[in-house]
Amino acid sequence: MDDIIKKRRSIRRFQDRPIAAATLAELFEAARYSPSWGNLQCWEIVVVRAPEDKKKLAELLSAKNPASKCTETAPVLLAICGNPQNSGFYKGVQVTRYQHWFLYDLGLISQTLCLKAWEQGLGSVIIGSFDHKAAEAVLGVPPGHELVAIIALGYPDHDPPVPKRRELEAFVHYDRFPVR
Ligand SMILES: Cc1cc2nc3c(=O)[nH]c(=O)nc-3n(C[C@H](O)[C@H](O)[C@H](O)COP(=O)(O)O)c2cc1C
Numbered sequence: 001m002d003d004i005i006k007k008r009r010s011i012r013r014f015q016d017r018p019i020a021a022a023t024l025a026e027l028f029e030a031a032r033y034s035p036s037w038g039n040l041q042c043w044e045i046v047v048v049r050a051p052e053d054k055k056k057l058a059e060l061l062s063a064k065n066p067a068s069k070c071t072e073t074a075p076v077l078l079a080i081c082g083n084p085q086n087s088g089f090y091k092g093v094q095v096t097r098y099q100h101w102f103l104y105d106l107g108l109i110s111q112t113l114c115l116k117a118w119e120q121g122l123g124s125v126i127i128g129s130f131d132h133k134a135a136e137a138v139l140g141v142p143p144g145h146e147l148v149a150i151i152a153l154g155y156p157d158h159d160p161p162v163p164k165r166r167e168l169e170a171f172v173h174y175d176r177f178p179v180r
Pocket of ligand 1: 008127128155
């Protein structure tokens, strides 16, 4: 587990190799067990495979986004959507100071997907910077649901270095948040 957590990298170049349906099914089966607010499991995942759809979505990233090219060339894109009212609300009433717990749940399932994918020999990159409204129109995301992230998925074609991480002392605080 430690190995998977530490060795997983964001992959932005994929081999020209399809992902078997059984591999995707195994991936989604693992993702089902992600934790979520009240176990409401607010997520919906659109599996994008058609080259013309991947191209349309890739055009909605800015040219400067390092994931632009791989959004078009990845064998599969996962559009991570959710219903905001299905997380952090009880009978339609917001129950904490935060309105957007669905983002948290979608982050958790994204992490499960990326780690499980790595275990399967697949690489992934989470993409959060694109024209969300236009991408929702491409995918037919209905009112009441929102598209939050796209995960590009495929067999890695590069082995990127580990981006620098903060040291533990910089963010782990025992007993009290330190005065800085
Ligand atoms: C919420 C979120 C949004 C991200 N959006 C993008 C993106 O739009 N384009 C991109 O190339 N990478 C994106 N990334 C990937 C991060 O850049 C990457 O996780 C980070 O640099 C650490 O590298 P690592 O995943 O290899 O450890 C995103 C990651 C997260 C968690």
